[in-house]
Amino acid sequence: MANEEEQKRIASFLKQLQTQFDALEEKPFCRPAEPKITMLPMSDGVKLYTVCFTPAQAGKFPTILMRSCYPAQEPAYRLTAEEYCKRGFAYVYQFCRGTGPSEGTWVPNVHDRADGKITADWLAGQDWVESIGYFGCSYLAFTGWIIADILPKKFKTMYLTHYGTDRFASAYQCGSFRQDILTAWAMGNAGFPISADYMQSVRYRPQMQVDTDLWGQKIDWYRDWITSTNRSDAYWQSGLWKELSEIPGKVKIPIYIGSGWYDHHLGSTLRTYEALSPESKACSVMRIGAWNHGFQPCVDGIDTRHLENSDVQSAFQWFDTVLRKKQIPQGCVRTYQIGADCWKESRSFPFQHRLDRVYYFDGAGKNDGAYSLLTEPAEADTPVSYRYDPEHPVPSHGAESLFYTSDEVGSKEQPPCGWRDDVISFVSEPFQEDTSILGKITVRLYVSSSAKDTAFTAKVMEVLPSGKSYNIRSGITTLAYRKGPDAQRESYTADSVVEVKIEMWDVSWLLHQGSRLRIDISSSDCPQYSVHTNRDGIWALQDSSVIAEQTICTGKIHPSQVILPVE
Numbered sequence: 001m002a003n004e005e006e007q008k009r010i011a012s013f014l015k016q017l018q019t020q021f022d023a024l025e026e027k028p029f030c031r032p033a034e035p036k037i038t039m040l041p042m043s044d045g046v047k048l049y050t051v052c053f054t055p056a057q058a059g060k061f062p063t064i065l066m067r068s069c070y071p072a073q074e075p076a077y078r079l080t081a082e083e084y085c086k087r088g089f090a091y092v093y094q095f096c097r098g099t100g101p102s103e104g105t106w107v108p109n110v111h112d113r114a115d116g117k118i119t120a121d122w123l124a125g126q127d128w129v130e131s132i133g134y135f136g137c138s139y140l141a142f143t144g145w146i147i148a149d150i151l152p153k154k155f156k157t158m159y160l161t162h163y164g165t166d167r168f169a170s171a172y173q174c175g176s177f178r179q180d181i182l183t184a185w186a187m188g189n190a191g192f193p194i195s196a197d198y199m200q201s202v203r204y205r206p207q208m209q210v211d212t213d214l215w216g217q218k219i220d221w222y223r224d225w226i227t228s229t230n231r232s233d234a235y236w237q238s239g240l241w242k243e244l245s246e247i248p249g250k251v252k253i254p255i256y257i258g259s260g261w262y263d264h265h266l267g268s269t270l271r272t273y274e275a276l277s278p279e280s281k282a283c284s285v286m287r288i289g290a291w292n293h294g295f296q297p298c299v300d301g302i303d304t305r306h307l308e309n310s311d312v313q314s315a316f317q318w319f320d321t322v323l324r325k326k327q328i329p330q331g332c333v334r335t336y337q338i339g340a341d342c343w344k345e346s347r348s349f350p351f352q353h354r355l356d357r358v359y360y361f362d363g364a365g366k367n368d369g370a371y372s373l374l375t376e377p378a379e380a381d382t383p384v385s386y387r388y389d390p391e392h393p394v395p396s397h398g399a400e401s402l403f404y405t406s407d408e409v410g411s412k413e414q415p416p417c418g419w420r421d422d423v424i425s426f427v428s429e430p431f432q433e434d435t436s437i438l439g440k441i442t443v444r445l446y447v448s449s450s451a452k453d454t455a456f457t458a459k460v461m462e463v464l465p466s467g468k469s470y471n472i473r474s475g476i477t478t479l480a481y482r483k484g485p486d487a488q489r490e491s492y493t494a495d496s497v498v499e500v501k502i503e504m505w506d507v508s509w510l511l512h513q514g515s516r517l518r519i520d521i522s523s524s525d526c527p528q529y530s531v532h533t534n535r536d537g538i539w540a541l542q543d544s545s546v547i548a549e550q551t552i553c554t555g556k557i558h559p560s561q562v563i564l565p566v567e
Helices: 002-022 071-086 112-124 139-145 167-171 179-188 198-202 207-215 220-227 239-246 266-275 311-324
Strands: 036-041 047-053 061-068 090-095 129-137 155-161 255-260 285-289 332-337 342-346 355-367 370-374 384-388 424-427 435-449 455-463 469-478 498-511 516-522 548-553 561-566
Touching (some): 061 112, 061 139, 061 311, 112 139, 129 311, 167 239, 255 311, 355 424
Parallel strands (some): 061 090, 129 155, 155 255
Antiparallel strands (some): 047 090, 424 516
8 A cells, every 4th residue: 555655646746847847938849769778887796777868960069967866756857857858858867875776885975075076076077968957956956056066067057956065053042953854854865774763863862863662773874963062073064064055166168056935944044155166157157946845935925926836947947048058147145035925136145134123021921822022121120931841742743854844844823822831922913014125134132040951942923913923934943052053162150141043943933013023932842843851962862851840031130032134
């Protein structure tokens, strides 16, 4: 039954893919030749399964290269290759070592620079290749980025989506590990089958032993991820990940960088674009839409008629422009504004906004389960306290950094204020006019905790006149990393008041006249982030948890606040 359901899923996906190709303005005008399979030898003799599609007629063709570690998706790769060939392109895809029919042992990331370089040089030497573009999404984009600075001259452009070269930003947020991305990915790409329950794996303690205790085999690269909690750790600042982070500054060719407001690689993608060399940035495009990692719409309760989320159409237009028409793109940043259902264009990033609009938390009195957000800090200091029990974390519902738990990613209708005792809501008065947000929303809290380390989360929402709330952005910090995502770990004295900073990913959102702003503060968001045990030290080594008494301070002396970047 499972195999039959998988066959149906694949057939449905291929049908959708074919529909997108059929919608292209460029209609088929030639016939693909029979594909040629080459077992391409690497430097150590390992041979990689490489499939070349070309048009049936003789000649030199603009060519697309893609390297993948997902052999189950080969039917989609074949269909894509055939459709490109029908439109005058050649198309080559290859499976990474140890995946599919390729020889060797699968170890994520490690061999892709050397293997990719050999493959790129080989392809550039083929007499039927006129020019080359690299195509990839997610891990397939990684295989492009990791060789972007060492490509032969025939490579004229790259189209890389839903991945960024700042791996630390994709793994951690202020000491909290993005489990729904990397723990889930590790379970699905370990190189051996894992049948363990996902949520049991996410909650297992110590996480350092989940591989041997639940999965059946030690995975060194996963252990490296879950124990390297500082940006300054050698794991991130040397070797592969350091090299990857430096590549954008060395690239010279036009690159299409695609992401979604609710794609889990958005934070890393933004850093990647910012790091591009001036030469590349002048002719590169970054485009961010209101979709998830699979380019699917994921903003509920809002009109999205102009989402333009066909990656098939966008990629083909890019390659057709650069490779066949030989036009150099004009560099820009294109962003979809949620709520306005429109696209905007700018020439720069970080995004430029007109002013910071500040709302202050006030803990003096509840109304309909919520405290107030004020435009000025309250005169009196009024603390709000709650108890955080790591054994009963707040479930992720409406989030940016989810993948396995895909039904919960995006902007979702939220529970009413007061739905849990450990989720504290603050709500503003109605907006008197439409208010456009562009950039990073930041929450600054003055807090104390009975624990030596703990977490604080913030979720920013729009409350529509109907009373329904939809999340805009969320974030997390810990007392150990309270000064920001790139800060060093520092100590905390229990029960002392400190300022913590929750910096969220950029967003473009239109808050409507009559709507209200709502902020929920809590201490967990699982499985989007690892559950904090309220113990000090590296999270993955902790084998037990304790309950913590958490306090949010509000008022003039301790002006906890949310800062909106308003256009």
